[in-house]
Amino acid sequence: MKKNILFVASECTPFVKTGGLADVIGALPGALNQADSVDTRVILPLYQSIYPHWYDQMRKVASFDVLVGWRKQPTTLYQFTFKQVMYYFIENDYYFARDDVYGYDDDGERFVYFSEAVIASLPYLEFQPDILHAHDWQAALTVLFNKVYPDTLKMKSVLTIHNLKYQGIMLRDSFHDLFHLNEEHISGIEWHGLLNCLKAGIFHADKVTTVSPTYAEEIKTPYYGEGLHACIQEKGNDLVGILNGIDVKSYHPKTDRAIRFHYQFSSSRKSLNKLYIQHKFGLDIDPDKPMYVMVTRFVEQKGLHLIKAILDQFLTEEDVQFVVLGTGDGDFEHYFYQMEQRYKGTMIAYLKFNEKLARQLYAAGDFFVMPSKFEPCGLAQLIALQYNTVPIVRETGGLKDTVTPYNEYDKTGNGFSFTNYNAHDLLAVLRYSLEIYHDQDKWYPLFRNVRKSSFSWERSRDQYMELYNQMLPS
Ligand code: ADP
Numbered sequence: 001m002k003k004n005i006l007f008v009a010s011e012c013t014p015f016v017k018t019g020g021l022a023d024v025i026g027a028l029p030g031a032l033n034q035a036d037s038v039d040t041r042v043i044l045p046l047y048q049s050i051y052p053h054w055y056d057q058m059r060k061v062a063s064f065d066v067l068v069g070w071r072k073q074p075t076t077l078y079q080f081t082f083k084q085v086m087y088y089f090i091e092n093d094y095y096f097a098r099d100d101v102y103g104y105d106d107d108g109e110r111f112v113y114f115s116e117a118v119i120a121s122l123p124y125l126e127f128q129p130d131i132l133h134a135h136d137w138q139a140a141l142t143v144l145f146n147k148v149y150p151d152t153l154k155m156k157s158v159l160t161i162h163n164l165k166y167q168g169i170m171l172r173d174s175f176h177d178l179f180h181l182n183e184e185h186i187s188g189i190e191w192h193g194l195l196n197c198l199k200a201g202i203f204h205a206d207k208v209t210t211v212s213p214t215y216a217e218e219i220k221t222p223y224y225g226e227g228l229h230a231c232i233q234e235k236g237n238d239l240v241g242i243l244n245g246i247d248v249k250s251y252h253p254k255t256d257r258a259i260r261f262h263y264q265f266s267s268s269r270k271s272l273n274k275l276y277i278q279h280k281f282g283l284d285i286d287p288d289k290p291m292y293v294m295v296t297r298f299v300e301q302k303g304l305h306l307i308k309a310i311l312d313q314f315l316t317e318e319d320v321q322f323v324v325l326g327t328g329d330g331d332f333e334h335y336f337y338q339m340e341q342r343y344k345g346t347m348i349a350y351l352k353f354n355e356k357l358a359r360q361l362y363a364a365g366d367f368f369v370m371p372s373k374f375e376p377c378g379l380a381q382l383i384a385l386q387y388n389t390v391p392i393v394r395e396t397g398g399l400k401d402t403v404t405p406y407n408e409y410d411k412t413g414n415g416f417s418f419t420n421y422n423a424h425d426l427l428a429v430l431r432y433s434l435e436i437y438h439d440q441d442k443w444y445p446l447f448r449n450v451r452k453s454s455f456s457w458e459r460s461r462d463q464y465m466e467l468y469n470q471m472l473p474s
Contacts, residue, residue: 001474005032006129006155007042008118010111010138011101012087015050017355018101019297020244020379021136021162024211027247028464029085031457035465037474041127045114046078046089048097054080058089062124066092066117069178073113077121088125090117108170111197112178115141122153130472133158137168140201147204148185156471159205161198163376164219164226165301168197192227202231206471208239209464211377212398216241224374242464243401244377245457251359251386258359263388267447270388273363281348283321290437291321292430293365293389295358295380298328298336303371303394308335309423314430315343323348325361362387367433371418371426375399381415385453390446391415392433394426402455408436411445414453 011017013026029040058078066075076091090096095110104110119142122129132155134142143157170178174195175186189200202208210216218224220233232239250256254264260276263269271287278285296302315322322343324336336349350357362368368384370393377398381391385402393399395417406413416433418425436442 002036003038003131003468003472003474004127004129005029005038005040005131005133005468006125006127007040007133007135008115008139008142009042009044009135010114012042012044015044015054015087016047016101018353020377023246023379024162024244025135027245027250027457028461030083031245031461032464033084035461038465038468039127040133041086041088041125041129043088043090043118043121045096045110046091047101048099049101050089057082061088062121064120064124066113066120067180068109068113068116069176069180073117075117075120077124086127088121090114090121092117108168108174108195108197109178111138111168112141112174115139115145118142119145119149119152128153129155131156131158131468133160134201134205135160136162137166137198137201140168140197143204144181144185144188144200148181157205158207158209158467158471159201161202161208161210161219161376163301164198164210164224164228165374167191167199167226167228170195170197196228199228199231202228202235206238207467208232208235209467210239210241211244212401213241213243214400215374215376215397218374218397240463240467242460242467243398243455244379244382245455245460246379246382246386248386248454248456251362251383253363253387256359256363258356259363260360261363263363265451267388270363273360274366277323277360277364278321281323281350282345283323283348284345289319289321290366290434291323291364292367292369292392293322293361293384294324294326294369295361296324296326296370298326298332300329301373301375303373303421303426304332306371306421306423306426307369308332310427310430311339314427315339315346318431318434320434321346321348323350323361323365325350325352325354325357327351327353359387362389365389366437367392367416369430370394370399372396372399373421378402382455385414385450385455388447388451390433390450392429393417394421395419402453406436406446406449408442411442412449413446414449 009025011022032040058080061077078089188203261272340349375397403415404413
């Protein structure tokens with residue numbers, strides 16, 4: 001019998017994206033639905049930024065009120081099918097008609113509302129989910145509500161942790177102000193005298209997954225566990241790591257409309273994209289000059305303190321170019337801006353979120369640098385591999401599971417990596433990558449391995465299917 005799966009998430013390409021979560025929610029349901037045995041649908045908030053491109057195509061399903069503590073919030077549910085996946089959108093202007101997706105003082109309340117609204121939408125969907133699959137803290141409360149509200153469908157539930165760092169923490173007083181739960185349920189959501197949405201999801205979910213096998217092990221330890229390691233350890237075999245994939249059709253250098261010069265195998269055609277970026281940003285024009293690229297959120301997680309510690313030295317001593325695309329913490333933005341001023345012709349810092357430019361940089365770079373402090377899966381290195389750009393990573397989480405360090409003797413490996421979170425180890429590996437770049441006999445076998453690396457959704461999809469089958473044997 002067909003299984004019905006409802007994905008609950010706060011972002012999804014092509015509608016709204018701030019990071020890798022959106023890529024996953026935009027690709028995995030379509031990959032799952034290719035198997036006839038499941039019907040996967042997705043429910044999302046209707047943010048202001050979604051209206052201009054998509055609202056005309058949506059059909060109104062129902063209007064109803066949702067209670068958030070004493071607040072009665074008018075809610076409209078829409079639906080819309082796109083590339084064989086049915087999407088539902090929850091509209092409430094008070095919470096979602098804002099310029100940004102996150103970053104507000106009342107984010108906790110916004111996603112309590114969203115989770116309540118998802119549960120309230122279930123009778124209107126004309127679709128009875130067997131499995132509720134919630135993603136990250138913004139959706140985690142649906143797992144709790146599904147479990148404890150008396151009149152819900154009591155679906156089986158999966159919570160996927162895309163990043164344990166973000167947990168949705170609120171003051172304990174919010175329990176009475178925002179929730180409709182008996183006091184007996186406080187223990188499942190309370191955390192060090194506060195409320196923690198992600199913890200509630202972990203506690204109540206039948207299965208918890210995270211996005212790489214290595215990260216699934218790491219988060220059981222205090223170093224990576226972000227204060228939740230004990231709660232995670234308690235899940236035992238109900239915690240699994242399933243590696244993310246990427247949408248290899250969308251990210252394909254042969255067809256990607258964002259890039260200027262399409263290519264598949266040829267490194268000389270690829271390097272036309274480097275020339276294009278050099279022209280575009282006033283860098284020195286030289287197809288042979290190695291270009292190092294970063295596309296990233298500017299947060300500590302991404303190893304930017306290591307970059308700060310060594311970039312000056314690297315750019316002074318080596319003949320390379322460095323291009324960074326990113327936004328986030330003001331300190332990092334300021335640092336990269338200053339570096340661009342100091343290294344004109346060599347260094348570019350483009351401080352925006354720009355999907356088109358990101359793709360152009362994946363195509364242009366020789367190397368993609370991602371020295372993360374922790375990395376649940378990481379999609380950027382997978383996209384880089386897809387564009388035949390050699391990843392340089394720290395061996396953590398999904399980076400460890402997807403990038404194998406190049407061995408110049410037996411010619412195995414698809415990138416470069418270092419183990420300890422140490423700036424000089426990063427500098428050493430950057431220098432080593434340069435040495436390989438300038439030695440054609442060593443570079444070409446590496447380039448060949450990179451070309452062969454592919455992380456489509458197929459393998460991961462089968463693992464999710466297996467998980468659903470374990471939960472609901474047919
Ligand atoms: P995370 O989800 O932690 O940000 P991932 O590597 O999993 O990291 O995914 C990041 C995604 O966001 C990639 O698709 C990357 O290309 C994209 N991205 C990050 N920063 C930018 C930016 N400034 N402009 C465009 N895309 C970006």
